[in-house]
Amino acid sequence: MDSALIPQGVNRCPLWKFALGIAIVGAVLMWGVYAMMLVWIKGLNQTNMNDAYGFALWIWADLSVIALGGGAFFTGFLRYVIGINDLKNIINYAVIIGFICYSSAQLILGLDVGQPLRGWFIFWHANVHSMLTEVAFCLTAYFGVLCVEYVPLLLENRQLDRVPFFHNLSHNLHEIMAVFAATGAFLSFFHQGSLGGVSGVLFARPFGFREGVFVWPWTFFLYTWSAAACGPCFTILITKITEKVTKKKLVKDNVIQILAKIAGWMLATYMVAKIIDTIYWATVTAPSKGFDLMTFYSNNPLYGIWILILELVVCGIVPAAILITPKWRGNPRGLTLAMILAVIGVCLNRWVMILQVLAIPVLPFENWALYMPSWQEIATTILPVCYGIILIMISYRYLPVFPQEKELNPIAG
């Protein structure tokens, strides 16, 4: 029924199957929408956040999706600015994933403020000293860039491409894409960094606080670095999942290997920097405020030293080692394992840098504060995941997302 919209020369599942998939994911999405409406109508009392946990699951989700969406800016930077031509075969998908991540982040931010209708105050009454101001400006601007990067792909839909204006617009946008990619990389550097600065500047929260250079704490640079390392890992992971679901090879191995190798070296160098940062923080910064390392990891039922080891070793050094070793990286299982670990690692880093910061008592006569999200928080966090799946399903079905798909999956006859 919808064959006229499907790119030529590729196979897609029957419409009923596609519609059924959309309906199933859509049902979960509607659950999230219901929770979202509850939050907007009744307020943040629908969450389990409290005065100790002003930031919680949503902020973690925000920081995580933005880090994972970093594949878009970094792959774009590698493809258009550095000129690694092979990456043209995965850049479309990286842009779609980035678009989903950043639009999800905006949605979550819209939920997470007490007075959503005053959200524009952050632009109108901007405080130049606040990291959140920088986040808001750069994130919004970069989302605009992502929209511009997504548009040419949308216009490549078979029916839209027949309209001369759209065809020419798409072509011309492709021609100047390097400008947008460079702008995107510049903006991403600042918003990824300022997200790192969110906890890094909290000089009265010794777990999060870091020294730095000028107005930027070290976490500013670490967040950008980790997003550039783990964002492409997420792009590859989602590509692999898409290949599993569609039962097709969509991107050639050499393309995946190039991106995985670069991500691996980014991750390896990030880990060196992160470990140096951790050692300095644990031996100099925190003790100067009266805290030794183990006070951050004891006297509570959840946050033990295991979390630091999991982040740095299991989800940091291990995936970095796999990805920079050609033999291990070339093994499909090794590659998948590294991708999963890297993604978990960056999400874990965002978790501790937000939630553990707040959980740790700073006043000596206070106790640890632990928190369990409400179902409304969980549903609204799953909502963007469902939205992402649906957008990927629609994009994959109707747009030529993978340039190598035809070649890798020739239609018989």
Add this chain to the structure above:
Amino acid sequence: MKQTQGNNGNKKFGMVINLDLCTGCGSCMVACMAENNVPFKEDETDKLDSITWMRVYKLKNGKSWPNADICYLPRPCMHCGGHGDHGHSPCVSVCPAVATDYSMATGIVSQIYTRCFGCRYCMAACPYHVRYFNWWDPVWPEGMERFLNPDVSVRMRGVVEKCSFCFHRYQLAMNKAFLEGRRVLEEDEYQSACTQACPAGAITFGDLNNPEHAVHQLVQPDPKHAGRPRNPKAFRLLERLETNPKVYYVSSRKWVRQSGDNYLKKEKQKI
């Protein structure tokens, strides 16, 4: 935060709380809530979402009888001056919409309820937990609206609030002084509600910059070290974080003074 720095006749209102006198009666908390129209819930058992601009903590020395000792510590907003007392309080510098600001004229950290959009970054920044979010719209028992303080606006759901050092009282006192042709307030003309309510006289309030005021005499703030107390029995909470609070505590008990900050094990042994 772009105002001129330094004394220049500016006030620096602060508070000194004598912990040896505090009995933990809670009068300061009650007075604060009544004075500032602080909303409350029908069920206040969950203190993690209760609003208490002034909160009294109970501290124990951790020893068993007969050496056991307790101390009650009232905790309003610290009105931090930040590093070097330049007005970069932990909360002020992070607010993305300038909904909280530091006044160089009074040293008071303000909260502009109509500007706050409820991002709660200031709450994450404050180590003293003095900032509270309005998780619900305020609901007053029937008839209580008539007894709200008309000088203090009630806050709506979704914004952050905190102790203001009863700033509305400063405004009223200044208005009165202006009408009488004066530009300077007497010490007793501007006092916070908690100060006046304390039956033990444990709370003293005034201008830390004014050597004639009791707060100055009690703690002898050192201007070269952002107001650090020179009185050896006085201390500020979390001094090592360099937040530079304007609330000082006084106690003759060493363990109480040590409870105000964090120390490494080896430092504790030296102390």
